């Protein structure tokens with residue numbers, strides 16, 4: 001079994017819907033994937049060190065990732081230093097009209113952890129649509145499938 005961690009934060013529920021879709025995509029490989037889903041405020045260093053793959057979901061707030069996801073990184077960055085090198089990860093964002101600030105902030109910090117991005121960031125603008133949910137589902141599936149096939 002490969003271990004996949006999904007960490008997200010959502011204030012009004014949009015990112016939560018994407019997270020549920022991404023989790024459903026990963027769960028399609030339930031025989032081979034152990035999935036752990038955590039609200040960013042409850043996610044811990046132990047969760048991160050447990051993971052062999054990581055999905056991160058956040059709204060864009062003020063041109064940045066949500067404070068809750070940033071807090072997770074603040075709490076784990078130095079404690080995880082050198083211990084998550086090469087961790088394959090992917091990002092999904094819910095936002096009104098931009099999303100790029102959140103993506104670039106996450107990518108910059110992920111580089112510091114030494115993580116490896118396995119897919120372009122998924123940016124979902126405006127109301128969450130069935131197409132957004134399908135894309136999030138595919139992202140979860142892609143990471144899970146890549147893990148089980150040993151591609152990452």
Ligand SMILES: Cc1cc2nc3c(=O)[nH]c(=O)nc-3n(C[C@H](O)[C@H](O)[C@H](O)COP(=O)(O)O)c2cc1C
Pocket residue numbers: 009010011012013014015016058059060061062063064094095096097098099126
């Ligand atoms: C405090 C705050 C700041 C926001 N800043 C941005 C922003 O900088 N860019 C943007 O595109 N959307 C921004 N938004 C819109 C949210 O990203 C958007 O509503 C998102 O879908 C919320 O996701 P959630 O329901 O998971 O919390 C902001 C929303 C809030 C509440």
